[in-house]
Amino acid sequence: MLQPIVVERILQAALETGGDFAEIFVEDRTDRDLGMIGGVLERALSGRDYGIGIRILKGVFSVYAYTSDLSEDNLLRTARKAAGALDGSKLDTVINFDRLQVENRHPVLQQPSAAQHSRKLDIMRTAHEALKQGHPLIEQTSVGLLSWQQKVLIANSEGLWAEDTRTYTRLRLSAVAVDGSNRQSGMRAPGALAGMEFVEGLDIAAEAAEAARIAATMVKAGYAPSGKLPVVIENGFGGVLFHEACGHGLEATAVGVNASVFAGKLGEQIASPLVTAIDDGTIPNAWGSLNIDDEGMKTQRNVLIENGILKGYLIDRVGSRRMNMAPTGSGRRQSYRFAPTSRMNNTFISEGDSTREQMIANTEYGIYARSLGGGSVNTATSDFNFAINEAYMIRNGKIAEPIKGATLIGKGIDTLQKIDMVGGNLDHGQGMCGSVSGSLPVNCGQPTLRVSEMTVGGRKGE
Template identity: 55%
Template sequence: MISQSLINAVLDTALSTGGDFAEVFVEDRTVNRMGMRGGIIENSLSGRDFGVGIRVFKGLGSAYAYTTDATPEGLHQAARRAASGVRGLPEMPTNATVWGDTTGCRHSLCEERAPSKHLIERNPQFVQRGEKAQVMREAYDIAKNYHSSITQVSVGYMDEEQKVLIANSDGKWIQDVRIRSRLSISSIASDGNKFESGFYGPGAHKGFEFIAGLDLEHYAGEASRIAVTRLSAVPCPSGKFPVVIDNEFGGVIFHEACGHGLEATSVAKGNSVFANRIGEKVASDVVTYIDDGTLENEWGSLAVDDEGEPTRRNVLIQNGVLKGYLIDRFNSRRMNMPPTGSGRRQSYRFAPTSRMTNTYIANGSSTPKEIIENTEQGIYAKYLGGGQVNTATGDYNFAVMEAYLIENGKITTPLKGATLIGNGPKTLQLVDMVGNNLGHGQGMCGSLSGSIPVNVGQPTLRVSEMTVGGTREGA
């Protein structure tokens, strides 16, 4: 992408005002998107974005600049802007530990290439649009023909290839290529009086082989089934109930209510309910919570993070006990703890910070059938929708896209208007049964460093008591 000699010179410029660490992040990204509505391709867009981000640390301060001008003049100008941001800042405290220099060749760039953990069989950049459109048409037909009440189906296709180069003043020089593919299906059903929607959006850190191998009968059919089921739903009762949350995207509630509170972005500033609590009991014994960026070809996986650190399996909570946090390089200085391969960013326009990759509750010993049968009266949340969380307190509320009553240990009536309201740490304490059917759902997570692909996951589990907000009859 850019020569080592030029990168070395840019790093020197970035350190020219007294910074103690500098980093260059070079990104070359190609994205292809297609959208289908009514069986017709409505849009087909391809784009390429290239840019460079330059970051400088001095003590517990940092500055960031980026540019799309990769000429020597443009890069040095951006480096000078970043350098000016740390001018006059205090040095690193003498009692602090700085993690780095992992290459053993500080101030002399040592070239690496990210290990090939996520094999790609068919690079989507070399697949004809006609072949991509054919998969979309098949998904459309399955979803549209699922039931006579389906009035509209939209299918979205996306693939991207992101090439990155990360170099820093500790001697790191590493390159990586990330390829992701995703298909999304949205269905709308109507009975003549009201409309209901359903959605499914599988994605992976894979090439077109992932799209070509999808079980479209399942994914497209499920999007329509959700919409059709919601047409016959009755208003959800309000109150406190045992709640069984299904696997896969059910994990979004813990991603939002707990995962963000375990990121150093919040923890380092003391803005998290989990700050300074390592070794404490923060969840029930049946809860083990993990973030693992190494899972093969998963949507949120990377060989290295956006600071060039190898991703890893970070056990955050083990059998209810808090074991660690997700830590990026800058916040490792604030916390005096080593980075965990968790520095991520949307693009070169953002400085990286601590973010999740594939975060999930590990398998337990119960079966989903046992969990339902052991719940006399309660709510079954099959698919969750959007929600809000306050990371400082852990308070959250989430809409449930598809919910049912549980009566006498059986799933019965579909419900509408269900909302789960609670507090993340308290909810962790109230998980009393965890299933053995771990599944992952794909999504995009927004935070300080932009929007990034993440997996959320869990087995089917039960929370012994949650506040459920419902919908009044006729609302």
């Protein structure tokens, strides 16, 4: 990492043309990626990425530049080139760095880089065998073991100096079932802000059996009906619906420029009284957690909605300036190649008092969405469209036959109002979230819940 005197010179150069704030983000990242198909190792990649991003602010105007050449001459040149986008008087700035004491809330017991290669392959072969034996219809398997370590230094013209190390580990299991001309996949991808101890602690047989079960079940499924129906959404990664349809609309990236349906609604009842939604970047070793965000602020627990009332937004430094509100430790970026912006960490709906069994029993005819897939959302309107990876019909208060091809369509702000039952079985699922500051690890969570009415896309007449 860079010496303080060099960092001070870079920041001073960045402020030469009138900027009122300058920041550097130094990243040293190593990646490891092992991939096995059909029990055979097909991919063994490793790499290192090292670089620096320089950001300059003047009011809400932002300039960003990055480079992988960390020589002092190049860094000063890059800072001055970025500063050239501003027109103003040079600020005489003396910076006295105050080192932030970063508490490590996410201990790593074994760095993936220190684990024996043979042990990693043993784990992957075990997973392959469990996938293969999960069901007679399974014909293809895929296992991936991914890990990366990211060392960061964040320093700014206000005197902040913060350093942190983040270690991520994830196991990806995929099974493909074949029934005649029909093919269907099932996947599990648990991950954590932790080391190899996370993978060692997984019940790999159970994870693999679940992936195989999904594939084998859905390959024989008929097509979903279409229409407006009640939908019971399972816990865990079912929370991706809230994450996409509502969470992005609560980020300052959208709210701060009035491009969100939730802008200007603080204190208003925007959801069912049963809904309390939280984004928490402090959960120990959770996939979306951090000790500090990518602007050097300690992460925190942010209540977004409480009993249906909008309580807060997710705010980064630029959003704070636009909205005249305090930042929330939500500034995130994929790497030094991206300027930070407001992003989610671990976003979830809190527990309620109902049970899954009550929700099913109180639904005469509807859809049980056991697992959601990808989707899209327009934050300005909260219109969304989501695929359901694993779904079943509910008939006469009981889960019936599996169905495929179902999509959920609606407006997030309307869907929040129609949540009429919330369970007590909160769980989280792991995913990667893409936005203007790149792709980031996030947790999406919720208990099982029921939406009284949603538009389901399927086949007419089914």
